[in-house]
Amino acid sequence: MDIYRLSSDIKYVNQIGVTLNVEEKLKLELSLLQITETEKFDNILFWGKINGVKFDYYIAVGLNFKGKFEFPTKKFYWAKSDTFVFDELPEINLEYRAQVDSFRNLFTGDHKFVLIPLPEDQQAEEQNQEQAEGEEKPEDSDEEENIKVKPKAFTELDRLAYVVRAIENDCALVPVGAFKLTPTHELRYNDSFRGASLDSVANINTYQHFRAPQSEEKKKFIARDDALFHFNFLDPIEHDLPKGCWSVQIDSSKTSATVRSLLWPGFVGYHRANSQIFGYAYIGNGIKNSDLPFLL
Structure with a gap:
């Protein structure tokens, strides 16, 4: 959701019964604009909000298209509802992937809260390493050999980083035709895009994932020189599993459609027919509906 259209586009997310109040919108607009003063992005979006028990987390994503082969880079930021100060979201630690997928408890709102503590032997090793760092190193010691990655407990901020990127990978979407490839295979907004027609705006095959292609078919297609003459070079969402x-x-006016994820309840993609208005946002508790295959 473009930060300059936050106040107007939030109405599309309201259709699932969630929204942002006036204070949230004002503070978010000011905080997100501050990111543009320190970072250079081609585009910055309001990604969404993950509800917590004590405090909520707000997420933004910065996009850089220029000089990026076939797909832009995404840089995520997070802020808490008590400060509205955005910091860069850390990278994910795949070591804890199995445990994160099994979490069903709500976010607390305390980003330092330890979810998976270090084993006792690793804690002892970390303490010994800290003591060793306080001692003087021999002059003939190899500096590179002494560089070790400190073990780290898994905190709620680590979980937040994982969940945000998982939702982005599984759900981020755009209408077919909204983006194009340049002759140098850089992704760009398609200025000639006039939106899906009234007849097709509510069809699921009108939308595709906003991520680098993951299917072999699309990987081969986007690598071809003639891909720049087509717009369906990204993975279509209609083939996502589980099916359904x-x-x-579609709204009562029959002019706007929302695409809602049942796998990640709270995610909404939206598009207004015959216009360049489209986007997506997530407002929810950050818990995946892993039982969905058994419910369909």
Whole structure:
């Protein structure tokens, strides 16, 4: 959701019964604009909000298209509802992937809260390493050999980083035709895009994932020189599993459609027919509906 259209586009997310209040919108607009003063992005988006028990987390993503082969880079930021100060979201630690997928408890709102502590032997090793660092190193010691990655407990901030990127990978979407490839294979907004027609705006095959292609078919297609003459070079969401994990709804005016994820309840993609208005956002508790295959 473009930060300059936050106040107007939030109405599309309201259709799932969630929203941002006036204070949240004002503080978010100011905080997100501050990111643009320190970082250079081609585009910055309001990604969404993950609800917590004590405090909530707000997420933003910066996009850089220039000089990026076939797909832009994404840089995520997070802020808490008590400060509205955005910091860069850390990279994910795949070591804890199995444990994160099994979490069903709500976020507390305390980003330092330890979810998976270090084993006792690793804690002892870390303490010994800290003591060793306080001692003087021999002059003939090899500096590179003494560089070790300190073990780290898994905190709620680590979980937040994992969940945000998982939702982005599984759900981020755009209408077909909204982006194009340049002759140098850089992704760009398609200025000639006039939006899906009234007849097709509510069809699931109108939308594709906003991520680097993951299917072999699309990987080969986007690598071809003639891919720049087509717009369907990204993975279509209609083939996502489990089948039926998307719900497409059209509003009473029959002019706007929302694409809702049943796998990640709280995610909404939206598009207004015959216009360049489209986007997506997530407002929810950050818990995946892993039982969905058994419910469909």
